Amino acid sequence: MTAQERPDDHRTQAHRADQALEQLGRLSFAEHSSHSVLQKVADLTKDVMPGSIEASVSVVVNDKPSTAVYTGQLALDCDESQYGHGYGPCLHAARTGEVTEVPDARIEPRWADYARSAAERGSLSSLSVPLPVSQHVRVALNIYSREPHAFDEDSRSAAARFAPYAAVAIANMHQYQSAKAEASNLQVALQSRAVIDQAKGVLMERHKLTADRAFQALTQASMTKNRKLRDIAEHLVHTGEFPPAH
Structure with a gap:
């Protein structure tokens, strides 16, 4: 490559990186699943980095690694090889937070x-770039090249620029999913409370019990039948049978 060509190549790579970052910035987390966000990260990485490369995103949850997304079989095979060995550049990057490069695997x-x-x-x-998400969720963006010494300073710089935006996207998605799960759990809890209150009302009316005695009766039936309190309450409300036959 000539000295005249290099600045143009640098500008082209920088332009691709800018476009990728802009695309990530426009993602709506309400409209994308965790998988689709991670796949976008991997796909944009492959677009930004020069040469014949494949990319993947490794996720380590409570020290258990898995590949969330990948752009080609080479990336998946290399990830899973590391999981089988229990070590390797992507695991090192995810666990230590260090950018990890293998110049020549041979x-x-x-x-x-x-x-x-x-x-x-x-x-x-x-080249494996760590993406800090949370204490229990560690992520690495992995770039595998079919050529030795594929990453020069410009490539490393592009990956370094790209990774923080990818980390923010993944962290936001993780937080969004966690918030959705919390909201769902709260909804289930409220529904459980409502049906238990209905069942208490049935027992109070039928047997002239106080609210405390009605709740104790439901609890006793739950323990005797080895069934969840909510299941006992739903059965009573829907069938009028108490305690349930099964």
Whole structure:
């Protein structure tokens, strides 16, 4: 590559990175699943980085790794090889928060068994960028190249620019999903309370019990039948049978 060509290449890569970041910034978390957001991160990474590469996103939850999304079989194979060995650049990046590069898998002294396997699969160099999400959820954006020494300063700079935006997108998605789960759990709790109150009312009317005695009767039936209190209450409200026959 000539000196005249390099600035144009740099500007092209920077322009692609800017476009990718803009796309991430426009994502609506109410309209995307966690999987679709992560897939967008991987796809945009493949678009931004030069050369023949594949990308993946590894997620480590409570020290259990899995590949959430990937752009090609090479990336998935390399990820799963690391999980099988229990070590490798993507796991190191996710667990330590360090950007981890393998310049040439054929002579990589770290993680020797994995590196040999990666080279055999066709990944001769890789770059793993940590994406901090939470204490219990650790993520790495992995870029696998079919060429050795594929990542120069411009590539590393592009990945470094891209990763924080990707981390924010993933963290926001994780928080959104957590909020939805909390809201769903609250709705279930409110529904359970409502049906239990209805069942108490039935017992109070039928047997002239106080509210406390009616609740104790429901609790006793729950323990005797080894069924959830809500199930006992729903059966009573819907059938009038108390305690349930089964």
